[in-house]
Amino acid sequence: MDNMNLSDDFLRCPITLELFNEPVSAPDGHTYEKHAIEQWIRNHGNSPMTRQPISMKDLIPNRTILSAVNSFETILRQKNFQFTLDVDIRKKGRRPLFQATGKTIYGAEWLTANDQRPEIVLLKIDGARARKEASFYVNLSRHPNIIRTFGFVYDPNIPDQENTVILLQEYASEGSLYDLLQDRRIVPDEKILIYLFLQIIEGMICLASNNVVHGDLACRNVLIFRFDENEPERNVVKITDFGLSRHNQLYSRAPGAARTTLDICPVRYAAPEILASFKTSVNYTEKSDIYSMGVLMWETYCRGSVPWTNIERDEDVIQRVRNGEILPQPSNCTQPYWSIIKETWAISPEDRPTFNELKHRLFRQYYREGVIDVPRNINTQNFARYTDDCTKIPKQTAQYQQIERPATVTRPDRQHHLNCRGRLCSTCGKCRDWYLNCGSPRKRKSGSCNAYKMDILTACQLMVVGITTDMRPLQDKHMCLCIDNRS
Secondary structure: OOOOOOOOOOOEOOOOOOEOOOEEEOOOOOEEEHHHHHHHHHHHOEOOOOOOEOOHHHOEEOHHHHHHHHHHHHHHHHOOOEEEEOOOEEEOOOOOOEEEOOEEEEEEEEOOOOOOOOOEEEEEEEOEEEOOOHHHHHHHOOOOOEOOEEEEEEOOOOOOHHHEEEEEEEOOOOOEHHHHHHOOOOOOOHHHHHHHHHHHHHHHHHHHHOOOOOOOOOHHHEEEEEOOOOOHHHOEEEEOOOOOOOOOOOEEEOOOOOOOHHHOOOHHHOOOOOOOOOOOHHHOOHHHHHHHHHHHHHHHHOOOOOOOOOOOOHHHHHHHHHOOOOOOOOOOOOHHHHHHHHHOOOOOHHHOOOHHHHHHHHHHHHHHOOOOOOOOOOOOOOOOOEOOOOOEOOOOOOOOOOOOOOOOOOOOOHHHOOOOOOOOOOOOOOOHHHHHHHHOOOOOOOOOOOOEOOOHHHHHHHHHOOOOOOOOEOOOOOOOOOOOOOO
8 A cells, every 4th residue: 555545534634543633734735633643754754645755844733624623522512422313313224234132233424514524333232221421431432442432322213212322433444353354365464463452452451441341352343444464553443342241330231121232241252250150240350351352362363263163062162261271372373472362361360461561561572573663553651661571670860870790791991981872771771862862863972882783763763662672782892881781
């Protein structure tokens, strides 16, 4: 794909596919979200649409689009995030886009005379009641990797409104991750899969921080908004259908309702504690979602195969999972990532990582393989400065402390005892000012250590996510004052 596809929505950034918050116009004639285009320019130096060279100084605030976005958000608030079918919106056609037990998705469109609003669908959940106000569902979905919810919908044709929830959500034109995998002959490269996993984990971190358990994490509940095999950093995925489990914080089962989606337990994706005979709300936690995340990763590597596909009866699957058996390693899953996946399947929930910890482990492994193109939609702000043993590197201090080198290493002459401010030290991490001084790489006029060689752009990208790296000495007599980093 030479150029990024134009978004169908006037109010969405073509890079992030999110509603604008701070739109800016670029010389290429397109409008972008400010932080997204600035990061793109830093990484590529050109337009994501036309490939022509552009500079951040040429970006101009687009007040017209900002006004349109604000008007749309104002309408949502004025409606109190409550809409009426056939008054504010209407279904597209009679047949649903998707239907399962207790859950139906319809195509929909706005009825107001405004063609510049996002494309939408209706998610109808039968036999359920909303536990919280509409604003909670709307605010929870304001995350780039969670399907956006615009509010609730009232259907006057439904006799018992108390037993049905209808959500107004954004439309994912590319379908689900399961659909993508099934439509392909081969599984995408592992690098592409890890990009997708990191985005899913970002959305799950948001849910966990709001005490929301997904309860049904699988490829079918991950929606694709853009997929580019040649440039994985452009891919955008979002999680959906969260909270549709029996013990959840978002919905409750309506009294007297028939079998609903809230009654269904995804046995082949569920953690051992969920499969217990007397499960309660205590069993549904972030750690049970972590177990399902591991199954989702296995499912993706296997091109959407059903977990435990060689076992016909769910009762036999339950017995195996409760006994600690795990799924087999896919042939295209490398050992380092397989080791991380197996950690999510620990029998005891306490032994499984959190989603934050899982993100760190996947990211560190990515870094070790020399992959330094951080996904644009991955939040790197919370990445601590981790070394290989997962200990935090001390913050920069004014004074450098000299650490004794191994006796086998010959000390350089005093003239080479330089405060390695010209390079990044993997041990003390005290040289990052050299790279990011005033927001751009700067080299000292004199006295900089010449011990380590690294591409400036690579170092900057690593510094953005707070990760230090080992670099080889060019000469034996050019060493970091803090420690010799040779290995």
